[in-house]
Amino acid sequence: MTAIIAGPKILLLLPTWLLGVVLFHICKKIRHHLSIGVLLILSSTCLYTFYRLSGLPDHLYDFTQDAFGAIFVRSNLEFSRWFLNDYIVALLVSMNIFGVVLCSANFSINEKLSFYIRYFAGMTFTLYLFHYPLLQLFGSIFNSSAAVIILTLANIVIIAPLTEGRKSYWLKLVNRLHSQVRKPVHNRY
Structure with missing residues (x-):
């Protein structure tokens, strides 16, 4: 049922998200190894x-259009039309992240830098949710890519304390609403 609700555009990108989940669990269990990293x-x-540089992304897109039909791909898949490219990029990014994790035991970060890394890492879900609408908004106003990116990131920094920064508040609210919905309805008659 969930797959039907998600639809084909989301399901085409599911392998990239699953790769991230697998990588997360593997990284928790690995031993560090500098040279492999x-x-x-x-x-x-x-x-x-x-x-x-090879032009392979364009060839993969052409292959997708040939396999599924150009009209279907352009009109129905939207951002998922590059799914074959996304699979390759996800694999390469995963290799890179895995390499960094393998090397991480060999590097120490001072406490102040560690604080900032954790602080900005705590904004990733907000970045995920809001980056595209903000890029579209600022892209329609400004003609400079640098301005669009800077304004988008600045707004993420402003929005994140209201979203991720208040996770406990939102969780309590959702739990309260959920408990209200689950209360049995008494028949008054």
Whole structure:
């Protein structure tokens, strides 16, 4: 039922999200290994650069249009029409992240920098939710890519304390509403 509600556009990108989940669980259980980590970082960076410069993303898109029909792909898949490209990029990004995790035991971060990393990492869900609408908004107002990106990120920093920064408040509210919905209705007659 969930798959029907999500629809094909979301389901086409499901493997990329599942890869992230798998990577998260693998990273919790691995032993650090500097040389393998460096190899993964360098190889994924080189492969990504080659991939982007090779024109393969366009060939994959052409293949998708040939397989599913150009009209269907353009009118029905929207952002998911690049799903084959997204699979490759997700794999390369995962390799890179895995490499960084393998190397991480060999580096120490001072407490102040660690605080800022955690602080900004705590804004990722807000970034995920709001980046596209904000990019569209500022892109329609400004003609500068730099201005659009800076304004989008600045707004994420402003919005995040109201969303992720208040997770406990939102959780209590949802739980309260959920408990209200689940209360049995008494028949007055």
